[in-house]
Amino acid sequence: MKPGRLKLDAGTRATGDREVAYLAVAGEVDLSNAEELREAVDDTGGNGAGVVIDLTDVGFMDSSGLAVILQAARDRESRLVIVAAPGSAVERLLEMTEAAGRVRLMGSEQQALEALADPDAG
């Protein structure tokens, strides 16, 4: 993948008796493409059962990408779950900026879907 290119794969996943929006992101997120990410996040809606943004395959993200994630978390509150691999650059960024406490952060797709399966959870 070329530097600055994002791969965005939007779809849905079933969890429990619900269907949630699922956005898989791959590549590097910086100022050159953060707006592209923002538009993809906005396109997932957010008024439904929930949204998962999977950042497992994001090898780099700076504050411009972080701003998109935090805005999405503010808009969707507990209906948004972020997936980032433990020890990844994304998880490290969330920890160093103390943003990890402001998002529902899970280490895998399965954990994220389980977190959204119960409408009373979160």
Place this chain on the structure above:
Amino acid sequence: MPAVPASVTHARHALADIAIRTNAIREDMALAVSEAVGNAVVHAFRDRDRGTVRLRVTSDGARLLVIVSDNGTGMRPSLERKGLGVGMGIMRHVTDDLRLETSDSGTTVWMTFEKAA
């Protein structure tokens, strides 16, 4: 390089050829440069469309010094263009030493990385 968003990506990848001992430092440099160039692109050229950002890297053997400078009109936080504080906080966190000078004729950021194995 021109003060445009794509230069953030180019600057970060320009550092990939520099021999650095640990992945941790490589990640720190990538993040710091991305923030510094991004700050210049977003905050340093409020009164004009075009500008230039320079990236220089020097080493004295024990440390790497990364210098990001621009010919903008100075870096000041503004309500319209948020994010300067977050970027500076990240740069402080990942560098061993951070200095910034800003004036009406431009901004220079010096970022030092210890090359400990």
